[in-house]
Structures are given as C-alpha cells and as structure tokens.
Amino acid sequence: MSKFNLHNRYKAVVIGGSAGSFQGIVKILSSIPSNFPLPIIMCLHRLKHVRNGFVEALSIKSTVEVTEPYDKQNIKKGHVYLAPANYHMSVELGNYFSLSTEEMVNNSRPAIDITLGSCAYVYRNKLIGILLSGANKDGGLGMKYIKDKGGLTVVQEPTECMIDTMPKAAMSLTTIDHVLRIEQIVRLLNELHKLYKT
Amino acid sequence: MKDVDIADLRRITDLVKTKHGYDFTNYAMSSFKRRIVRILELYNLNTEGLLKKLLDRQFTEEFLNEITVNVTEMFRDPSFWRILRDDIIPAILLNHQKIRIWHAGCSSGEEVFSMAILLKEMDLLHNAQIIATDLDTNILEKAKKGEYTIKNMELNEKNYIRFQGSGVLKDYYKEINGKAILDKSLVADVSWRNHDLVKGGIFNKFDLILCRNVMIYFNQALQNEVLKKFHESLFKYGYLAIGSKESLIWCDIANKFIVVNNEEKVYKKIKD
Numbered sequence: 001m002s003k004f005n006l007h008n009r010y011k012a013v014v015i016g017g018s019a020g021s022f023q024g025i026v027k028i029l030s031s032i033p034s035n036f037p038l039p040i041i042m043c044l045h046r047l048k049h050v051r052n053g054f055v056e057a058l059s060i061k062s063t064v065e066v067t068e069p070y071d072k073q074n075i076k077k078g079h080v081y082l083a084p085a086n087y088h089m090s091v092e093l094g095n096y097f098s099l100s101t102e103e104m105v106n107n108s109r110p111a112i113d114i115t116l117g118s119c120a121y122v123y124r125n126k127l128i129g130i131l132l133s134g135a136n137k138d139g140g141l142g143m144k145y146i147k148d149k150g151g152l153t154v155v156q157e158p159t160e161c162m163i164d165t166m167p168k169a170a171m172s173l174t175t176i177d178h179v180l181r182i183e184q185i186v187r188l189l190n191e192l193h194k195l196y197k198t
Numbered sequence: 199m200k201d202v203d204i205a206d207l208r209r210i211t212d213l214v215k216t217k218h219g220y221d222f223t224n225y226a227m228s229s230f231k232r233r234i235v236r237i238l239e240l241y242n243l244n245t246e247g248l249l250k251k252l253l254d255r256q257f258t259e260e261f262l263n264e265i266t267v268n269v270t271e272m273f274r275d276p277s278f279w280r281i282l283r284d285d286i287i288p289a290i291l292l293n294h295q296k297i298r299i300w301h302a303g304c305s306s307g308e309e310v311f312s313m314a315i316l317l318k319e320m321d322l323l324h325n326a327q328i329i330a331t332d333l334d335t336n337i338l339e340k341a342k343k344g345e346y347t348i349k350n351m352e353l354n355e356k357n358y359i360r361f362q363g364s365g366v367l368k369d370y371y372k373e374i375n376g377k378a379i380l381d382k383s384l385v386a387d388v389s390w391r392n393h394d395l396v397k398g399g400i401f402n403k404f405d406l407i408l409c410r411n412v413m414i415y416f417n418q419a420l421q422n423e424v425l426k427k428f429h430e431s432l433f434k435y436g437y438l439a440i441g442s443k444e445s446l447i448w449c450d451i452a453n454k455f456i457v458v459n460n461e462e463k464v465y466k467k468i469k470d
C-alpha cells in the first residue's frame with residue numbers, strides 16, 4: 001500500500017538529533033496523532049548543564065506531552081521521552097529506562113549511540129530509528145546497531161539538513177532504508193498510526 | 199567492537215561473587231554490559247580471557263576500578279546545593295547541634311569537598327561529622343588527595359557560581375603543576391571508608407545521607423534493598439538526597455519517607 005513498507009509489529013520509535021534538528025523535531029511532534037501507538041524515545045544533543053527549558057520548549061507545540069524519564073521509569077506507548085541533560089539514557093529488557101553518568105561518548109552526554117544501541121538490543125527488528133540533522137557522527141553507529149538487528153532505519157534527507165554530518169555518518173556505516181524530508185517522516189509516522197488502528 | 203551476551207555476563211558476575219565477594223548481579227544491565235565491553239577492549243580480552251584474569255585478586259581490584267562509573271563534579275546540580283544550604287541544613291540544626299553526614303558513593307570526592315565548602319561558608323564545618331564511602335578503593339585514594347585537573351575545575355567553578363557561594367572557588371585550591379590541589383583542611387575530619395552498599399552493613403546513624411547518581415547503576419530490586427539500609431541508617435526525620443533524575447516512589451518502603459523537595463529529590467524519613 002505504501003512505499004515505506006511498514007507493519008504493525010513495531011514496539012518503539014527512537015529519534016536522534018543534534019545541531020539543526022530542533023525545527024524538524026517540533027514539526028514531527030506537532031504533526032503526530034495524540035494517540036500515537038508507540039513510545040517515541042528521543043536523544044537530542046543539548047547543553048549539559050541546563051536542566052530545564054528544553055523539554056518545555058518541545059512540549060509547547062507537541063500533540064503529546066514530552067517528559068524526561070526518571071531512572072527505571074516504565075516505557076509506555078503514546079508517550080514521548082527525552083534524554084535528560086548530562087545523563088546517558090538506555091532502554092532495558094523489561095521495557096524501562098536506565099540513566100547513567102558514564103563518560104561522554106562522541107563528546108556527548110546524552111549520546112545518541114547509547115540510546116539507539118540499547119533500543120536496538122531490546123526491540124531488535126521491532127524498532128524504527130530516525131536520525132536527523134547534526135554536526136557530529138554520534139548516532140551513526142547507533143543506526144548500524146539498529147540495522148544489524150533488523151530494525152527500520154530512516155535519516156533526514158542531507159540536503160534538507162542544516163548540518164548533514166550526522167545522517168551522512170549513518171549512511172556511510174550502514175544501510176538506510178529511507179532517506180526522507182521531515183514532511184515525509186511525518187507521513188511515515190502517520191501511516192504507521194493507521195496500521196495500528198486497523 | 200566486542201560484544202557479550204547475557205550468559206557471559208552471568209558467568210562474570212558469578213565468578214566475581216563467589217571468588218571475591220562483590221555482587222554485581224543486580225546492577226542495571228545496559229550500563230554494566232557497556233562497562234564489561236569497555237574492559238574487554240581495554241585489556242584486549244574475550245570473555246574466557248577475562249574470566250581467567252578474574253581469578254587474580256590484584257586484577258579484580260583493577261576490574262572494580264573500571265566497572266564503576268566515577269564521573270562526578272563539584273556542586274553538581276547547583277540548585278540542589280542551594281536547597282541544602284538554605285533549607286535542609288538549617289532544618290537539621292533545629293534539632294541537632296552536630297550534623298552527621300554520609301556520602302554514599304563519594305567517588306573522587308568532589309561531592310565531599312563541595313559539602314565541606316558549603317559548611318565552611320555557613321561556619322558549620324566543625325559541627326559536622328562526615329563519613330564518605332565508596333566501593334572503589336582506587337577512587338577513594340584519589341578522593342583523599344583532592345587533586346583535580348584544571349579542565350574539570352572550569353566546570354566546578356561554573357557550578358560554584360550557580361550555587362552562589364559566598365566566595366570564589368579559587369579560595370579553596372591552589373594550582374600546582376597544572377593541577378588543582380584542594381585545601382586539605384576542608385576534609386581534615388572526614389572519615390573515608392571502603393564500603394559496599396550491596397554487601398555492607400549499617401555502621402552509623404545520620405542526619406543526612408547523600409547517595410546521588412549511584413543507585414542508577416542498580417536494578418529496582420537492589421535499589422529497594424539499599425533504600426532499606428539508608429532508612430535504617432537515618433535518624434527519624436533525617437534526610438536522604440538522591441540524584442535529580444532518580445525516584446523513590448516505586449520502592450517498597452517509599453511510604454516511610456516524604457518528599458521534601460521534588461525537583462532536587464530530597465526525602466525525609468518520617469517513620470521507623
């Protein structure tokens with residue numbers, strides 16, 4: 001029915017982004033249905049020592065409230081989660097979050113590779129990974145982990161990115177199923193929503 | 199990139215437990231696995247090789263150093279330290295002349311020096327009895343020395359400014375050979391001890407326990423167990439501070455505490 005080749009057995013969507021991804025994220029969060037059938041797990045590079053403000057800024061236009069999870073918080077469908085400042089965020093078998101203050105990875109904490117890698121391990125082929133605009137290679141390996149476990153990989157069309165280092169890093173490391181503009185990513189997510197309704 | 203599966207992790211934790219008495223069985227899996235992979239890469243080993251080396255006591259010490267995550271800062275979460283200074287410590291002083299403090303999982307000591315500076319600025323340093331513990335003996339030695347890299351001091355300074363201390367952080371250290379040497383008199387009365395939150399017992403009673411960014415490395419079952427120990431180690435109406443992204447609400451004995459400050463995650467024991 002569609003060129004995205006989706007099914008309704010996915011368990012989660014994970015999104016990574018850095019420099020230049022804010023507008024795209026806002027667009028996505030404001031365009032998804034409020035009863036989205038999966039959890040959306042986001043790891044975005046952010047100022048390490050500014051704890052407040054980001055999640056509020058993302059929530060303003062989002063159809064679903066964005067929250068930063070506590071350590072060991074359960075993951076629920078229809079919720080949007082954001083990795084908190086200065087913590088790495090992982091998903092555990094058993095479908096809950098763990099936070100950690102391990103060393104920075106790719107100069108980042110939270111690091112996208114860590115969130116994506118743990119999601120790949122837990123959700124395997126039932127995961128959709130989306131990597132947006134960004135100025136470093138963080139997330140590239142994470143996308144490879146997702147592909148290696150059979151998940152669906154999506155990156156933002158490099159020409160649309162403010163800085164295309166991140167999606168290009170992923171494209172050079174693994175097979176990317178779909179290279180899409182934000183508007184098409186929104187369409188993909190809405191199509192997914194429809195699949196779960198029927 | 200090396201990989202380990204759950205069965206390998208099990209074999210490693212079982213060996214360390216039976217042979218050396220450290221129990222990592224209930225550590226959070228995602229970070230524990232990354233730590234093991236890190237060690238395998240660091241020493242260029244596979245699981246078999248690691249298991250062999252773990253028979254050796256000396257190597258096991260090194261292993262402990264690497265398995266634990268020691269990343270820390272002075273005045274981490276400055277708003278927490280402000281609450282401590284403006285609300286919590288004054289509240290303790292209403293009922294106690296001496297303040298007994300336990301830093302559980304003190305790592306390289308930044309948190310302890312921060313506390314000492316806070317107390318000194320309140321002119322309370324000599325009214326406090328501080329015990330600082332960690333599982334990792336190596337990091338405790340580092341804590342006792344109180345020498346930090348200049349690079350880390352930049353962040354510490356920023357945190358101190360946000361904490362709105364009454365001086366400047368430079369008042370408390372000297373730069374020697376590219377290192378920041380903290381004023382040892384700050385921690386002259388601190389008792390540094392090797393203590394394992396998993397296996398260790400109750401050893402004292404406290405007015406305030408700080409255990410920040412330590413229990414995030416444990417699974418919920420272990421968090422529960424450790425919380426019981428903290429509960430026992432606190433005087434009634436004593437305070438427990440955990441990391442800003444941790445929560446107690448799902449623990450068995452959560453009802454024995456009340457939340458004093460939800461943003462900064464400070465709890466108070468209200469029932470024995």
Ligand SMILES: C[S@@+](CC[C@H](N)C(=O)[O-])C[C@H]1O[C@@H](n2cnc3c(N)ncnc32)[C@H](O)[C@@H]1O
Pocket residue numbers: 101266267268269270271274302303304305306309331332333334337393394395396409410411412415
């Ligand atoms: C990330 S540091 C936290 C330092 C400081 N409290 C802070 O918030 O910045 C975690 C510390 O917990 C210690 N730790 C881990 N497991 C422990 C255990 N079972 N008993 C005592 N300390 C432990 C580690 O050695 C490490 O130094």
